[in-house]
Amino acid sequence: MADEMVLATQKWLNKTYGHIPEFNQPNEDGLTGWPTIYALIEGLQVELGVAPSDLFPGFGDTTYTLYDQLITPNWNNLSKNVVYLIQGAFWCKGISPGGFDGVQTQALSDAVAALQEDAGFSNTNGVLSAMWAQALFDMSAFVLLDDPRIREMQQYLNANYYNYTGILPTDGIYQRATNTAIIYALQKEVGLDVETANGVFGPTTRDLYVEAYNNNWSNALSMIIQFGLYANMSEFWEVAGTPAPEFTGVLDGPTTEGLHLFQDFMRLAPVTDGSPDLRTAWSLMTSNGDPNRNFFGVDTSLQLTQQNIDDLVAFDVNYVGRYLTGTVGVGENEKDKFLTRAEAENIIKAGLKIIPIYQDNYPHAEYYTRQQGRKDAATAMFTAAKLGIPDQSFIYFAVDFDALDTDIDNWVMPYFQGVREVLTSSEYEFTYKPAVYGTRNVCTRIHDDVGIERSYVSNMSSGWSGNLGFSQPLSWAFDQFFESSYGSISAIDFVAVSGLDEAVSHLEPSSEIGEGYWIDQTNWDWLKDPFHAGSIKVDGPSWTLFDYPGIMKAEVSVSSEVKGDPNATFILEIESGKLTPSSFEAVTKTLGKDLGVVTANKLNEMSIGIANAQMEVSAAIDLEGLATWRITITFPDTDIEEVKVANSIEIELSFDFDSSTPEGNMQLAFNAIKLYCKENALAASIIGASGLALVISFLPWATLGVSIVEKGTELLALAKLLMPAFGRKKDED
Incomplete structure (x- = not known):
């Protein structure tokens, strides 16, 4: 206002x-x-x-x-x-x-x-x-907007450490500046002057903290520890319904009990129980904490050899995070990072468990859309099934950038809604559980707002705003906190394990996914029969569905690549065997109520059996009167080792509007459709897709020897809907 x-x-x-x-x-x-x-x-x-x-x-x-x-x-x-x-x-x-x-x-x-x-x-x-x-x-705001306890903390820091921190907001929102101010306060209390203090819990600060912990503890340090404890455990106490320790500046009973709970919740070891020792304070001040603490998991983008696996066993870890798909590096340094069946078998045989991770994307907000989530979920699902990952295993989908709340609201949440829709759908023969990898804020928001049950927290990125000032998610199963190397493994991340996810301890037989996996789900016998007969091959030449010289011709090609049509004038989404509500609405808005509903229903007939796909349509009429509609149907990218799955289907439908061949009803229909298409380019592209479904219905008749012209009455029905729509447009002009 x-x-x-x-x-x-x-x-x-x-x-x-x-x-x-x-x-x-x-x-x-x-x-x-x-x-x-x-x-x-x-x-x-x-x-x-x-x-x-x-x-x-x-x-x-x-x-x-x-x-x-x-x-x-x-x-x-x-x-x-x-x-x-x-x-x-x-x-x-x-x-x-x-x-x-x-x-x-x-x-x-x-x-x-x-x-x-x-x-x-x-x-x-x-x-x-x-x-x-x-x-x-x-x-900066100085009125209460959120948590009064955080505001109390901010006001205390301002009053006592303003020479180090300047004046902080006191809005009750724990943020980067608040987190940094707590470290500044700690640095002041362990003896660093204004010129030396830097707001980083580094080696000098840690050494001085140990000295203060052993010999010179103060009430001010107790207060700072209480601040860190509240910031890291606020959600824990909120859910538990237990009051958090008060800011007393004393290591009293509630504070030591709170420290014990924090140590247990974060799986910190070894530590002095209930005491603010260095390892505990380190995790209170930064999201990554002490890299030398105990841990039982690792993750890596390397394809593990037997020697690598033997080294992990010697390293005394139990869990290995591995990527289901993709590569790492660029140019000549690009290497495969995807888990293979042989590698998975060797990991399991060695007594280790596998954490399946999906990240085959670019780390920016705009990537994360609902439709992309559906596509990624399908790809992850089929890959996991091919590897033999058991049903009901968690798959962790990565959000590997510092997503702000606006990014989460606008992009990340819709993405995980799409992921969940696919993985929990009864339309697929495989079922896995969706999980999230990301910052503390991402993991908590996606758990609370989307219902994703398990989190893999990227605490290693301690400078990211999504980790600063946010509690460790209650849903955390894995906590990535340090990048290193070990033995023959050149790149490895240390991962703490909470026990909420047992991970993959055995493999099922590989699920066989054939070339025609997506095609077989449709009701397109006109495509299934020639495909399985070998007439249509994946990545092969186009094949003629039918050709009525001087009237119409249809050709189809199948590709293992996820192809898009750069000339598409209309893009429709298909889910659960029909157009999505937004796509259905787009068709009816473009074509009007009568024609739009007829066309959308015809497209729904064509979509039966398709769990998830995108339809792109383009249309053009050249100077010779030849109209070409191109319909490209793209399924989720199913990249299966040694199998070329048909991931996209392209159909070209050509009408020769200026041919003298059509007679009777067919000629009337052609003239009406030609006129409408020339005047309504966008609408024409949708009509083309609907027309394909109509023309496909001719195929059984053609095989029975019925003349295509005899079917002109059906095409004329479509034309009769077009003509009044076109006529209204002309009258308005």
């Missing part, structure tokens, strides 16, 4: 500084956002004497220094424009400075005091120094 004071601020900024070419003018919409904050900062820089060419939308070191030199000492005698800027910043923050008039009053000092109090300071002075101005000229 627009705010009139924010709008007044935006108008004043543009009026006052809009003549400066380098100034970034905000939209005058009354909405607080970064563009308005940036404009306020640049306006402040102008008042501080920064050259126009040096204006920068950030409150950096130069702005900070100039502010403390020119404004802080003169707080009671500010220029009118500086007052305007500070008042505008307060309105954007949601705190009233008394007005927007460039007049400095007690109300402005009261606003500063309110900001200081919200930030956690009990002794307020009402003076906006550079430290406070940096917090004000920012989008």
